[in-house]
Amino acid sequence: xxxxxxxxxxxxxxxxxxxxxxxxxxxxxxxxxxxxxxxxxxxxxxxxxxxxxxxxxxxxxxxxxxxxxxxxxxxxxxxxxxxxxxxxxxxxxxxxxxxxxxxxxxxxxxxxxxxxxxxxxxxxxxxxxxxxxxxxxxxxxxxxxxxxxxxxxxxxxxxxxxxxxxxxxxxxxxxxxxxxxxxxxx
Amino acid sequence: xxxxxxxxxxxxxxxxxxxxxxxxxxxxxxxxxxxxxxxxxxxxxxxxxxxxxxxxxxxxxxxxxxxxxxxxxxxxxxxxxxxxxxxxxxxxxxxxxxxxxxxxxxxxxxxxxxxxxxxxxxxxxxxxxxxxxxxxxxxxxxxxxxxxxxxxxxxxxxxxxxxxxxxxxxxxxxxxxxxxxxxxxx
DNA sequence: TGTAGCATGTAAGCCGTTACATGATTGA
DNA sequence: TCAATCATGTAACGGCTTACATGCTACA
Numbered sequence: 001x002x003x004x005x006x007x008x009x010x011x012x013x014x015x016x017x018x019x020x021x022x023x024x025x026x027x028x029x030x031x032x033x034x035x036x037x038x039x040x041x042x043x044x045x046x047x048x049x050x051x052x053x054x055x056x057x058x059x060x061x062x063x064x065x066x067x068x069x070x071x072x073x074x075x076x077x078x079x080x081x082x083x084x085x086x087x088x089x090x091x092x093x094x095x096x097x098x099x100x101x102x103x104x105x106x107x108x109x110x111x112x113x114x115x116x117x118x119x120x121x122x123x124x125x126x127x128x129x130x131x132x133x134x135x136x137x138x139x140x141x142x143x144x145x146x147x148x149x150x151x152x153x154x155x156x157x158x159x160x161x162x163x164x165x166x167x168x169x170x171x172x173x174x175x176x177x178x179x180x181x182x183x184x185x186x
Numbered sequence: 187x188x189x190x191x192x193x194x195x196x197x198x199x200x201x202x203x204x205x206x207x208x209x210x211x212x213x214x215x216x217x218x219x220x221x222x223x224x225x226x227x228x229x230x231x232x233x234x235x236x237x238x239x240x241x242x243x244x245x246x247x248x249x250x251x252x253x254x255x256x257x258x259x260x261x262x263x264x265x266x267x268x269x270x271x272x273x274x275x276x277x278x279x280x281x282x283x284x285x286x287x288x289x290x291x292x293x294x295x296x297x298x299x300x301x302x303x304x305x306x307x308x309x310x311x312x313x314x315x316x317x318x319x320x321x322x323x324x325x326x327x328x329x330x331x332x333x334x335x336x337x338x339x340x341x342x343x344x345x346x347x348x349x350x351x352x353x354x355x356x357x358x359x360x361x362x363x364x365x366x367x368x369x370x371x372x
Numbered sequence: 373t374g375t376a377g378c379a380t381g382t383a384a385g386c387c388g389t390t391a392c393a394t395g396a397t398t399g400a
Numbered sequence: 401t402c403a404a405t406c407a408t409g410t411a412a413c414g415g416c417t418t419a420c421a422t423g424c425t426a427c428a
Binding site: 191194196228230233238255256257258 | 386391
Binding site for chain 1: 195226288297299309338347
């Protein structure tokens with residue numbers, strides 16, 4: 001069977017979540033992704049999780065177990081031996097892209113010459129609030145990860161994120177100062 | 187003419203570049219994007235720039251001027267009055283998404299329980315080198331922006347980026363320490 | 373009794389990519 | 401004269417999204 005396309009990065013990320021938690025439903029996987037992957041990769045849409053899981057299953061990297069509970073069919077996925085191997089292979093292998101940032105706030109600051117300083121100033125203020133909210137969210141998650149050695153690496157990534165959000169708040173404060181009306185540009 | 191889809195964010199970004207620099211070729215726009223947008227939005231593929239420009243042109247937001255120079259046709263684009271208006275409208279309007287980060291290094295650290303600490307440690311070291319290179323690149327760009335009030339906002343974004351790369355280097359150092367063999371996890 | 377959460381999917385389409393194709397100009 | 405850079409596109413396709421469709425279960 002030639003032309004089996006390798007999984008996408010998101011596919012591997014899902015394999016990784018399964019390796020962390022064991023058997024899960026697509027729905028559960030989505031919720032877990034929202035608590036983890038979302039902060040440094042993507043928050044995949046529900047439908048995307050399902051289609052990705054279908055592909056992984058066809059490739060033999062996850063196994064499905066279909067159960068009936070009441071009137072509801074429940075499909076649980078877990079990492080197959082082949083999936084575990086393939087995940088390890090991918091993790092050990094070469095090319096890792098430099099991170100990509102899609103930062104609309106920065107884009108709008110960049111275009112400040114069109115709007116004048118008021119608009120970026122306002123957006124920066126809002127962004128700061130969002131950063132605070134995100135910080136708290138992520139800190140709650142990090143606390144929930146504490147003291148379980150299995151989640152040690154997850155906790156490190158969470159701390160990295162918290163640190164980033166903090167620094168970002170300071171950067172925003174600094175820029176807002178520069179945009180201050182007193183010392184302000186046109 | 188109903189059903190004219192509004193430009194994408196990247197479309198607006200290109201309008202913004204035109205507003206900053208005036209008349210440019212698709213090729214020139216791509217090069218400019220690589221020195222600016224790349225750091226906080228995307229580095230659009232050459233072909234993407236052209237197709238986006240075609241759409242903007244059809245929507246009347248940019249005007250084309252086709253000239254012949256030797257055996258080569260040169261198509262230059264500039265912001266139309268409608269484009270300028272639409273750009274201002276968009277910049278002034280609501281919803282700005284929270285930044286999205288696609289961070290493969292973080293993903294691989296997150297999955298450290300699969301590989302053990304050596305692999306993330308190695309990737310982190312490489313990442314640090316890339317961060318240094320990027321820092322220098324961006325610092326050169328920022329210097330090229332100095333002392334021109336038109337580029338004031340662009341310079342602020344460049345400084346923001348430099349600051350981010352610096353903080354990221356420190357974070358990486360911190361994490362690498364935690365992964366140190368002496369105090370190391372399994 | 374109603375609603376929030378659990379649960380599983382299909383269809384259509386957009387944004388952006390890589391691969392392919394072509395050729396002129398500048399300067400070492 | 402050769403390579404790098406300038407310059408303009410088309411075709412195919414991939415990853416991910418939104419909108420749509422359906423229905424069970426727990427609990428207030």
